Amino acid sequence: MIDNSKKLSLCTAVAALVTLLLIIPFYQSFDLPIAEAAHSLKGTFAITLGKLLSDLASKHAIQTISFLALLGGSIDAMLNGLKYRSRTMLLIALSTMTAMLIGDELKWFFGRCRPPMFFEDGSYGFTWFSGKYLQNSFPSGHTLRIFSLTTTIALVLPRKKYIPIILAVLIGISRVVVGKHYPSDVIFGCFIGITCAVWTHYFLYRNAKN
Numbered sequence: 001m002i003d004n005s006k007k008l009s010l011c012t013a014v015a016a017l018v019t020l021l022l023i024i025p026f027y028q029s030f031d032l033p034i035a036e037a038a039h040s041l042k043g044t045f046a047i048t049l050g051k052l053l054s055d056l057a058s059k060h061a062i063q064t065i066s067f068l069a070l071l072g073g074s075i076d077a078m079l080n081g082l083k084y085r086s087r088t089m090l091l092i093a094l095s096t097m098t099a100m101l102i103g104d105e106l107k108w109f110f111g112r113c114r115p116p117m118f119f120e121d122g123s124y125g126f127t128w129f130s131g132k133y134l135q136n137s138f139p140s141g142h143t144l145r146i147f148s149l150t151t152t153i154a155l156v157l158p159r160k161k162y163i164p165i166i167l168a169v170l171i172g173i174s175r176v177v178v179g180k181h182y183p184s185d186v187i188f189g190c191f192i193g194i195t196c197a198v199w200t201h202y203f204l205y206r207n208a209k210n
Contacts, residue, residue: 112138140189147193
């Protein structure tokens with residue numbers, strides 16, 4: 001884990017640039033064909049599986065985890081000091097909550113039309129400053145929530161890091177399969193979730209002695 005703010009800032013900037021360079025071609029060339037392919041899966045087992053995976057990162061589920069982690073971490077820190085266990089719980093709570101707050105604001109700002117709008121009336125792109133669900137596609141909320149959670153798990157359990165990350169990737173893909181998001185929405189959500197988790201970890205653990 002990077003423990004220098006300048007190096008972490010540089011890595012974040014590079015990751016942001018790579019994310020942008022992925023989003024642009026997907027938005028221009030690949031999002032619609034992939035959405036159309038997903039749309040053709042209606043009524044198949046892939047949709048059922050996708051919905052099951054998506055439910056694992058529902059807003060209610062992650063908010064519940066965040067609340068319990070915040071409560072447990074705060075109580076543990078007050079009773080026993082800010083040690084590894086309390087830091088870990090607070091890491092989970094703060095990284096997921098930060099990602100959700102940022103994600104909600106960006107959804108409103110960009111106001112991107114979700115895939116169902118394209119199939120209904122051909123709407124595609126950004127409407128800007130919209131609070132409507134069907135115009136809140138960018139970034140993917142499920143993706144940023146699950147990546148913020150699983151990245152924190154990967155950071156505190158590095159030997160088992162691939163298990164939570166693979167789950168996050170599958171959930172991100174499921175959002176495209178069930179027709180709720182375009183791939184570029186998922187890419188952006190992935191970046192936000194990972195970034196929030198990494199920076200929260202840095203602030204909580206940079207001076208940790210236990």
